[in-house]
Amino acid sequence: MSRSRIAVVTGADRGLGLGITKRLLELGWDVFAGSYLADWPELTELRQKEPERLHVIPLDVASDESVRAASRAVGGKTDRVDVLINNAGIATRYPRTIHEEQVEEELLRIYNVNAVGPMRMAQAFMPLLRAGSGKRMCFVSSEAGxxxxxxxxxWYGYCMSKTALNRGVQCLFDELRPDGFTFRLYHPGWVRSYMSGELNTEGDLDADDAARMAVAYFLRDRYEGQGIQEEDRLVMRDWMGREWPW
Amino acid sequence: MDQVVLITEVHRPWEYALVQEFAKKGWRVMGCSPVPEEEFQDAFDTDKIHIFTMDTRSRESVQQAVRRIQEHTCRVDLLVCGTASSQGREAAGIAKMSADLVLEDYQANTLGPIRVIEACLPLMDNGLRRIALLSDVQGSLGLGLSGAGTGYAMSKAALHMAYTMLHGDLSGKGFTFRLFEPGSELETGDSAEAAAAYFTGAREDEERVVMLDWRGQEISL
Incomplete structure (x- = not known):
């Protein structure tokens, strides 16, 4: 393994996650790309172009076992991770008001992927992140939270999952910021991606454009000087740089 | 005609105290608990209180209990959803987090109230139309307190989003809402009394989405 900087990206098969992976490779990073869809071709094709720096790892963030196995697989190839990008997420297929019966299996599934998944990843990859020089955790959240x-x-399931994710990231921030970790909580905009399982063709942003802006924000340091360390404040910002209220 | 309140999780001390407060006020109380109702047989010496077995973690159990409640009343004026899963089951810190417990907290504290509201809405059309949820300062993103178990804090934050969405949808249909932080167990008596007054009284800012503690202090969501 080269001595370049190392990132782990979840949900990298397609859409925003694939775009983030491509952009990091363009910038010279080594990337461990979490793949949930083994038969989706784009990540495999990218791997053929970048066999040295792109490592595809099977990963279902909704499964303790899968996340632990992914951590072991990454740990078998590198002794550190500089940046963890929690991108994997799903949206609702059954938008229902309180006047209709909620689809419970979906409410649980969305929460497990969107809110608990990033916590599992943070937990499992903590030793590798502590060994890295970046110590940066990035979370793709949403204005919906x-x-x-x-x-x-x-959109009860999706909105609740993103609010819970934001609160979970607050807990991580409180615990890990004193150890030198930095955080990016991000709303990527309405991306033409596969969040609900099918390609959303109506989004405002192309996935690669959205990824370029996301990566710029994830990798850039925030202001430090005149007694201020902006990294000491957890914020959610969007693709246009706007800060979102909790 | 007596007013009717439905209170969940009445096996817990705070919710139990609230049952007594409402009975004192002359309300008919439909108390629900995952503990079998037979265990409450001698708990109350008034015919104003009816206890039903209801596990809010199960939609089937909620629907079954609500069907039985309909045999006693055709109307619920006030619905009070208690806290099913309490803080303290999990240690703070990501290293000790259990994903299973995080999901259990969500099942109990977030989806539980949604199940109960979903099932009770048809009974609330002709009454006071008020929904009260018990929450916790640990769910507040505005305060962002540290020290809580991650799953518990996340479940309460998710509940606050549900509350906000319910408020946006139902307030235009005549519903009013209360989001309440009951405080510590040491304050149970005073807190339940304050809650009963708050849940039944009018508020001058019903349009606002707020959480109050038992002293009436506002907690940002």
Missing amino acids: SINRSFRDN
Whole structure:
């Protein structure tokens, strides 16, 4: 393994995660790309172009066992990870108001992937992240998790999962910031991706464009000087740089 | 006609105290608990209180209990959803986090109230139309307190989002809402009394989505 910087990206098969992986490779990073869809071709094709620096690892962030196995697989090839990018996420297929019966299996599945998945990843990859020079954790969240800007009446599972993710990241921040970790909590915009299982063709942003902006934010340091260390404040920002209220 | 309150998780001390407060006020109380109702047989000396077995972790159990409640009343004025899974089951810190417990907290503290509201809405059309949820300061993103178990804090934050969405949907249909932080067990008596007053009284800012503690202090969501 080269001595370049090393990132782990979840949900890298397609959409934003694939775009983030491509962009990191362009910038010279080594990438461990978590793959949930073994038969989806794009990541395999990218691997053929970058066999030295792209490592595809099977990963289901909703499974303790899978996440632990992925951590062991990465640990078998490197002794450190500089940046963890928690991108994997799913949206609802059954948007229902409280006047309709919620689809419980979906509510649990969305929470398990979107909110618990990043916590599993943080836990399992902690030794490798502590050994890295970046110590940076990035989380793809959503405006849908903002309580202060809530306007929906029928996306309970998705909105609740992103609010819970934001609170979970607050807990991580409180615990790990004193150890030198830095955090990026990010709303990527409405991306033409596969969040609901099928390609959303109506989104505002192309996945590769969204990935370029996300990676720029994930890798850039925040202001430090005049007695201020901006890394000491956890914020959620969007692709346009705007800060979102909790 | 007596007003009717449905309270969940009445096996817990705070919710139990709230049952007594409402009975004192002359309300009919439909108390629900995952503990079998037979165990409450001698707990209350008034015919104003009816206890039903309800495990809010199960939709089937919730629906079954609500069907039985309908045999006693055709109307629920006030619905109070208690806390099913408490803080303290999990240690703070990511190293000790159990994903299974995080999911259990969500099942109990977030999905539980949604199941109960979903099942009770048809009974609330003709009454006071008020929904009260018990929450915790640990769920507040605005405060971002440290020290809680991660799963518990996440489950309460998710509940606050559900509360906000419910408020946006139902307030236009005449519903009013209360989000309440009951405080520590040491304050149970005073807290339950304050809650009963808050849950039944009017508020001048019903349009606002707020959480209050038992002293009436506002907690940011």
